[in-house]
Amino acid sequence: MAYCQEYDPKDSNNDSDFSVSYKSNKILVAAIDFGTTFSGYAFSFKSWFETDPNKIVTNSTWVAGQKNLISLKTPTCILLQPNKSFHSFGYEAEEKYAELALEEEHEDWYFFKRFKMSLFNNTTLSRDTEIPDDSGNKKMPAQKIFSHGIRFLKNHLVKHLESSHTGLNESDIHWVLTVPAIWNDSAKQFMREAASQAGIKDTHLMISLEPEAAAMYCRILPVEKFVSGGGGNLGVFKPGSKYMVADLGGGTVDITVQEVLEGDNLKELHKASGGAWGGTKVDENFMQMIVKVVGEPVIQRFKCDSKSDELDLLREFEIKKRSIRPDATGKTAFRIPISLTEAFEEINNGADLRQSIKQTPYAKHMNWVGDKLKVDNAMIKELFTKVSDSIVQHLKDILNNPVSRGVDTILMVGGFSECAMIQEAIKTNFSHMKIIIPEDAGLAVVKGAVLFGHNPATIVSRKAKYTYGVKITRDFKEGDPQDKKYQVKGRNKCSDVFSKHVEIGQTVKVGESLNPQSYFPLHSDVEEVVVPLYISTDEDPSYTTEPSCNYLGKIVVPLKGSSVKDKEIVVQMTFGGTEMTVEAEEKKSSKKLRAQFDFLDH
Ligand SMILES: *[C@@H]1O[C@H](CO)[C@@H](O)[C@H](O)[C@H]1NC(C)=O
Ligand SMILES: *[C@@H]1O[C@H](CO)[C@@H](O)[C@H](O)[C@H]1NC(C)=O
Ligand SMILES: *[C@@H]1O[C@H](CO)[C@@H](O)[C@H](O)[C@H]1NC(C)=O
Numbered sequence: 001m002a003y004c005q006e007y008d009p010k011d012s013n014n015d016s017d018f019s020v021s022y023k024s025n026k027i028l029v030a031a032i033d034f035g036t037t038f039s040g041y042a043f044s045f046k047s048w049f050e051t052d053p054n055k056i057v058t059n060s061t062w063v064a065g066q067k068n069l070i071s072l073k074t075p076t077c078i079l080l081q082p083n084k085s086f087h088s089f090g091y092e093a094e095e096k097y098a099e100l101a102l103e104e105e106h107e108d109w110y111f112f113k114r115f116k117m118s119l120f121n122n123t124t125l126s127r128d129t130e131i132p133d134d135s136g137n138k139k140m141p142a143q144k145i146f147s148h149g150i151r152f153l154k155n156h157l158v159k160h161l162e163s164s165h166t167g168l169n170e171s172d173i174h175w176v177l178t179v180p181a182i183w184n185d186s187a188k189q190f191m192r193e194a195a196s197q198a199g200i201k202d203t204h205l206m207i208s209l210e211p212e213a214a215a216m217y218c219r220i221l222p223v224e225k226f227v228s229g230g231g232g233n234l235g236v237f238k239p240g241s242k243y244m245v246a247d248l249g250g251g252t253v254d255i256t257v258q259e260v261l262e263g264d265n266l267k268e269l270h271k272a273s274g275g276a277w278g279g280t281k282v283d284e285n286f287m288q289m290i291v292k293v294v295g296e297p298v299i300q301r302f303k304c305d306s307k308s309d310e311l312d313l314l315r316e317f318e319i320k321k322r323s324i325r326p327d328a329t330g331k332t333a334f335r336i337p338i339s340l341t342e343a344f345e346e347i348n349n350g351a352d353l354r355q356s357i358k359q360t361p362y363a364k365h366m367n368w369v370g371d372k373l374k375v376d377n378a379m380i381k382e383l384f385t386k387v388s389d390s391i392v393q394h395l396k397d398i399l400n401n402p403v404s405r406g407v408d409t410i411l412m413v414g415g416f417s418e419c420a421m422i423q424e425a426i427k428t429n430f431s432h433m434k435i436i437i438p439e440d441a442g443l444a445v446v447k448g449a450v451l452f453g454h455n456p457a458t459i460v461s462r463k464a465k466y467t468y469g470v471k472i473t474r475d476f477k478e479g480d481p482q483d484k485k486y487q488v489k490g491r492n493k494c495s496d497v498f499s500k501h502v503e504i505g506q507t508v509k510v511g512e513s514l515n516p517q518s519y520f521p522l523h524s525d526v527e528e529v530v531v532p533l534y535i536s537t538d539e540d541p542s543y544t545t546e547p548s549c550n551y552l553g554k555i556v557v558p559l560k561g562s563s564v565k566d567k568e569i570v571v572q573m574t575f576g577g578t579e580m581t582v583e584a585e586e587k588k589s590s591k592k593l594r595a596q597f598d599f600l601d602h
Contacts, residue, residue, distance in 0.1 A: 026174040027046055027174075028044070028173050029044060029046070029173075029174050029453035029454050030173050030174070031175075031178060031446050031447075031449035031453060032153045032446070033073075033178045033210075034076065034150060034153070034191075035076055035116065036116040036249055036250035036252070036278060037076060037114065037249075037250030038071070038076060038415060039074055039075075039149065040073035040074065041059065041153050041157045042450050043161070043173075043450060044057065046454065049450075049451070049455075054222070056450050056451075057160075058072065058447065059156070059160060062091060072442055072443055073442060075090055075091060075113065076113065076115075076116065077089070077094055078110075078112045079092075079093035079096055079112075080110035080112075081110075082108035082110075084110065086148050086151075097111045098307040098308030098310075098311050101305075101306075102307070102308060110133045110140060112140070112145050114251070114280060115131050117276065120187070121184075123186075123550050125190055125602060126601070127600050128141060129141070143190060143193060144197075146190070147195070150194055150195050150198040158173075171201075171204070174453055175205045175206070176207075176208045176450065176453040177195055178210050178213055178445055180209070180252050180254040181209035181211050181212065181256055181272030181274075182252060182254050182273060184465075185552060185553070185579070185580055185597070186599040189579075190599075190600060192205065192579070193600070206453055207578045208449040208453070208456075208578060209272065211245040211254050211256040211445075212266075212268075212448070212452065213445050213447075213452050214411070214413035214414070214448045215245045215448065216451045217438070217445075218411050225438060225440075226436060227437050228423070228436060229409070229437065238260060239261060239263075241259070241408075241409070242259045242407045242409075243258060243407060243409035243410070243436075244256070244257045244399070244407050246395065246410055246413070246417070248412065248413070248414040248415075250280050250416065253275055253277045253394065254272065254274040254414075255273050255394065257269040257404055257407060261460065264458070265460045267461045268459070268462040269403050269463070270398055270401060270403050270463060271463035271464065271465045271505055273394070273398065277387050277390040277394075278416055279321070279415060279419065281386075281387045282384055283317065283318070285384075286383055287299070289383065292360075294340065294353065295347070298348075301347060302340050305339065306343070309339045310337075313334065313336075313337060316335060322418050324377065324381065324421060325420045326424040328380075328381070330376075330377055331367075331374040332377055333374045334373050335371055336373045338371065340353075365379050384421040384425070388421065388422055389425075392429045392430075395426070403505075407433075408434060409433060409435075410430060410434070413441050417437055417441040417442075461507050461508060461510060461576055462576050462577075463505055463507055463508070464506045464508055465504070466535035466537060467503050467539060468502045468534070468535055468580075469500040469535075470517070470532065470534070471532040471534055472499045473495050475492065475493060475494065476492035476494040484543065496544045498536065498544045498546075501514060501515050501573060503540070504536070510574075512574060512576055513573060513583070514573070517570070518569070518571075519531060519569055528556055528557060529557040529584075530555070531557070532544075533552045533554060534549050534550065534552055535552045536550070553598050553599035553602075554601055555573075555584075555598075557569055557596075558593065559593070568587045568588070569593060571595060580597065
């Protein structure tokens with residue numbers, strides 16, 4: 001570990017031009033939306049973008065087995081063979097795994113689903129982070145699993161292109177990968193590296209933030225393509241107007257607030273925020289309800305022995321989840337697989353599930369008709385209550401913040417926005433606001449990411465999500481804690497000082513670098529300068545050891561070929577883009593150095 005000490009920060013006279021590399025000639029932009037529950041892709045040619053930006057191709061016919069379930073996206077799940085080589089992705093993986101389970105041949109295979117959440121709020125994410133497979137007793141490196149998924153979607157898209165548009169090289173494709181805006185820098189870097197392992201060149205890849213992308217899509221959508229509210233013509237996107245984007249996905253709820261500027265550019269008004277209140281929480285509540293009826297051991301047995309029945313039950317719920325309405329009375333019927341009834345009998349010494357339900361507190365709310373269990377809609381609606389309350393409360397908190405003054409519109413996007421229950425919760429709690437929902441809310445993110453790829457300059461500034469700073473050593477001052485005091489060559493020094501680069505909530509222009517700082521190594525023989533980076537949720541932390549602070553990673557600047565005297569370097573970072581960037585140069589010679597972040601050093 002090389003310790004660095006700060007020198008006089010010099011004023012910036014450096015109008016940086018970091019964003020230019022993205023303006024290069026992009027014949028085709030392709031976006032991959034790697035979601036918690038569902039994934040998809042979309043693309044458009046530059047020539048289309050210029051004449052009809054709405055012309056964006058997606059694969060909207062993912063077919064689920066013999067069930068004739070056709071969907072706009074495919075489930076995010078991956079199956080690996082016993083030797084850990086890739087087998088399949090999406091519906092195919094789900095069905096193959098269920099089939100293997102039926103033959104009791106699945107135990108050596110690796111099946112992963114809903115693993116994207118492992119990157120959310122993970123402050124110790126590293127390249128070696130492992131995730132458990134479906135069985136819970138086998139693990140694989142998460143980065144490997146993500147890269148399998150990205151590679152599958154990439155290859156699928158390339159094949160799609162080859163079959164319809166000849167004469168295109170893979171190097172002509174510019175890729176965009178979407179991530180939640182609330183993700184931290186480690187998770188973004190993790191995805192970029194996974195994409196690189198999947199064969200997407202670093203220079204051909206951009207990261208786009210999901211709610212921002214969705215907003216870009218809503219802006220160009222004609223009025224008739226909204227199920228609620230309306231698009232551009234109605235003035236929602238005219239200069240001066242302010243709106244909130246609520247991207248309600250399977251895993252996370254991801255919120256951003258934007259203002260439209262003159263010239264149709266966008267500015268972020270409130271730092272991205274949200275939480276883990278996605279649609280899968282409702283699925284979990286549904287399974288919990290079933291557990292309460294049949295008991296945990298029965299569910300364990302059922303999940304273990306009857307994968308394909310479990311899959312059917314969840315798919316059925318997925319469909320009913322979207323359509324159940326807040327004013328629904330009566331009951332909703334679910335086909336209960338015979339294997340579940342049998343598991344119940346086995347575990348309960350032959351007791352009959354139908355009779356047993358009558359003895360539970362649910363007797364009044366459920367009854368059987370044939371192989372269907374009919375459940376009071378009041379109970380089904382309950383499954384949404386906690387989740388929608390969390391979402392509504394969070395939206396209220398943001399709207400009550402002074403920076404949101406003047407926001408009069410909520411854009412609802414993401415697959416979970418397609419649920420009538422959620423739509424209604426937002427509409428009733430924000431009846432004074434205009435609620436806008438595009439027809440294909442679940443595709444808004446991936447289509448918007450294509451638009452973002454063609455023209456990333458649309459978003460001109462963002463709000464810093466954290467206070468970012470560097471851990472430095474400086475002269476000891478009165479008031480510094482004694483336990484941070486140590487001596488170097490007879491002088492008192494203070495360690496663990498938080499040297500702030502940008503403050504939480506601060507507006508930062510895209511491409512603008514703030515406070516270039518000089519550093520030099522404490523020891524003259526180091527080969528590289530390593531600058532430890534910290535984030536904080538406080539506006540002005542003093543020491544990196546405070547509870548609000550977390551180690552984010554490091555900046556590494558190799559010093560190869562520089563003489564000892566020249567080892568003083570100037571480091572500058574940009575915070576306004578979808579990813580942070582860093583540049584460094586030797587102070588004396590102004591020679592550029594290859595500086596890099598490593599946010600996965602945990
Ligand atoms: C979409 O993907 C499915 C499944 O791989 C494939 O059968 C279909 O041909 C694709 N559709 C298009 C338009 O390429
Ligand atoms: C893994 O197993 C499959 C099926 O047996 C085989 O086709 C594949 O070549 C194997 N891969 C490796 C890396 O051994
Ligand atoms: C939203 O509105 C519903 C219906 O009026 C109400 O029951 C609920 O408490 C509200 N939620 C929040 C978080 O205020």
